[in-house]
Amino acid sequence: MSLTVRADRELCVGAGMCVRTAPDSFDQDDQLGYVVLLNACPTGAALEAARRAVDLCPSGALSLDDANVHGDEDAKGDGGSDE
Amino acid sequence: MSETAEEREAPRVSDAAEQPLRRFRFADGHLGWYTTKHSVCRSIMADARFVLQPVHPLGGQDDGGAEEAFAGPESAGDLLRIDPPQHTRVRQSVTRYFTVRQMEQKRPMFEEVVADHLRAMEQAGSPLDLVETFALPVASISLCHLLGVPASERRRFETPSTVVTDPLGTTPEEKKQAMRDFYDFVWGVIQDKRARPGDDLLSQLVLTSDLTDDELKGLTFLLFIAGHETTATMFTASAFFLLSQRDRWEAARADPSSIGVLVEELLRYLMTANTDVPRTALEDVEIDGVLIKRGEAVAVVPGRPGGDLAACPHLHGFDPTHDAGGHLAFGQGRHMCLGQHLARLELQIGLEGLMRHFPTLHLASPPEESAWHSSEGLSHNIFAHVGKDPLLVAW
Numbered sequence: 001m002s003l004t005v006r007a008d009r010e011l012c013v014g015a016g017m018c019v020r021t022a023p024d025s026f027d028q029d030d031q032l033g034y035v036v037l038l039n040a041c042p043t044g045a046a047l048e049a050a051r052r053a054v055d056l057c058p059s060g061a062l063s064l065d066d067a068n069v070h071g072d073e074d075a076k077g078d079g080g081s082d083e
Numbered sequence: 084m085s086e087t088a089e090e091r092e093a094p095r096v097s098d099a100a101e102q103p104l105r106r107f108r109f110a111d112g113h114l115g116w117y118t119t120k121h122s123v124c125r126s127i128m129a130d131a132r133f134v135l136q137p138v139h140p141l142g143g144q145d146d147g148g149a150e151e152a153f154a155g156p157e158s159a160g161d162l163l164r165i166d167p168p169q170h171t172r173v174r175q176s177v178t179r180y181f182t183v184r185q186m187e188q189k190r191p192m193f194e195e196v197v198a199d200h201l202r203a204m205e206q207a208g209s210p211l212d213l214v215e216t217f218a219l220p221v222a223s224i225s226l227c228h229l230l231g232v233p234a235s236e237r238r239r240f241e242t243p244s245t246v247v248t249d250p251l252g253t254t255p256e257e258k259k260q261a262m263r264d265f266y267d268f269v270w271g272v273i274q275d276k277r278a279r280p281g282d283d284l285l286s287q288l289v290l291t292s293d294l295t296d297d298e299l300k301g302l303t304f305l306l307f308i309a310g311h312e313t314t315a316t317m318f319t320a321s322a323f324f325l326l327s328q329r330d331r332w333e334a335a336r337a338d339p340s341s342i343g344v345l346v347e348e349l350l351r352y353l354m355t356a357n358t359d360v361p362r363t364a365l366e367d368v369e370i371d372g373v374l375i376k377r378g379e380a381v382a383v384v385p386g387r388p389g390g391d392l393a394a395c396p397h398l399h400g401f402d403p404t405h406d407a408g409g410h411l412a413f414g415q416g417r418h419m420c421l422g423q424h425l426a427r428l429e430l431q432i433g434l435e436g437l438m439r440h441f442p443t444l445h446l447a448s449p450p451e452e453s454a455w456h457s458s459e460g461l462s463h464n465i466f467a468h469v470g471k472d473p474l475l476v477a478w
Contacts, residue, residue, distance in 0.1 A: 011131075013174070013178070013416070013417045013419065014174075014175075014178035014179070014181075014182070015419045015423070016181075016182055016183040016423075016424055019182070019183040019184070020183055020424070021408070023183075027184075028179075028182040028183065028184065029179075030179060031179060032175055032178060032179055033178035033179035033180075033181065033182045033185075034178070052408065055408075055409070056408055056409055058128075058129055058414075058415045058416055058417075058419040059129060059416060059417060059419075060129060
């Protein structure tokens with residue numbers, strides 16, 4: 001089983017907490033300052049940092065899913081949008 | 084209104100050990116809620132079903148006419164007074180200038196401002212007022228450089244900021260006049276950027292955004308007021324807090340590589356910024372077993388040291404090695420502080436510089452005699468004000 005990080009730019013407010021917390025997994029774009037996913041499948045220490053970033057995200061834009069359950073990239077709206 | 088809010092029973096939809104949300108009557112008569120519980124504050128601030136408008140003033144807190152002074156047409160661009168979709172559009176016009184990377188690229192500029200003022204302290208000699216010689220100019224001039232305004236202009240935003248952020252020390256008429264002065268300054272800056280754009284944040288904003296003039300004025304006002312007074316206050320409160328017990332200062336000085344962790348813990352523990360903006364529910368929302376009905380407002384008042392400890396277990400003692408992640412010093416949700424990475428950088432560079440250059444720094448008089456001292460013996464007096472309360476230090 002592997003874990004997949006998801007980032008929802010519709011919910012993102014560009015606070016940058018994820019970039020501070022898990023710079024290996026997240027960045028902010030130059031156009032809006034919103035989240036860009038650098039690595040959707042981090043492992044080891046990077047996974048722990050990403051997990052922390054999901055917890056700290058101020059807008060609920062990040063989630064961590066079991067890739068085997070939510071494998072479909074188009075399956076939007078699952079997880080992460082509800083505080 | 085004779086009934087007291089605390090006496091009203093909360094309409095519980097399930098049992099809970101605590102009562103994190105209490106009934107509360109706002110100053111305009113609206114019956115809503117009040118919470119100081121950290122997790123509840125955090126989830127309400129992060130919840131898109133809560134908005135800022137309509138604003139119900141908190142009861143028992145006379146703001147000395149501040150709300151009225153802030154409520155002009157320019158508030159269309161004041162991010163702390165608007166909701167989506169307007170808020171989304173206005174905030175999107177500036178978010179990209181305050182990213183982690185953008186701020187980190189400006190680090191040398193902030194280091195230079197701090198170095199200049201450490202030298203100015205040496206030249207002025209011991210003792211001196213840390214607010215006037217360091218905290219305020221470092222915060223204001225860093226902002227001037229970032230926004231593209233001459234440092235010599237700083238009094239034009241510092242002075243009106245001092246008037247409008249001092250609720251009871253100034254009259255409503257003084258606040259209104261200060262806001263007129265503030266917007267005169269802001270409008271002059273905007274017109275100058277339009278005529279002579281430079282390589283700075285305000286020039287880019289003025290040239291590339293599709294904001295109306297009122298929105299642009301309100302947003303620029305917010306960048307100035309929120310960008311200096313808050314950081315100057317946090318600098319001063321941090322210095323007072325660390326110096327008021329020598330072992331705190333020495334422990335912090337002994338481990339300069341942990342300045343990032345120290346600053347987060349100071350932010351968590353001191354909670355100097357006022358984030359107590361009430362939120363109103365757009366629909367029925369259940370939080371911690373309590374049903375908040377559509378249209379009801381919640382006073383979201385994150386606990387400070389000395390607040391309700393039972394409701395705020397996060398308010399444990401100050402621990403400079405503690406991971407303070409999740410603190411609410413910058414708020415949460417869509418209104419989370421736009422300039423948080425700027426503030427962090429300034430605080431880290433500034434405090435580290437102070438500790439390195441002035442290892443023997445100490446309060447020039449006993450802490451109890453300082454305006455920054457809290458009579459309850461807590462971290463600091465949250466009503467102390469960088470506009471009028473000095474912090475005398477010596478070395």
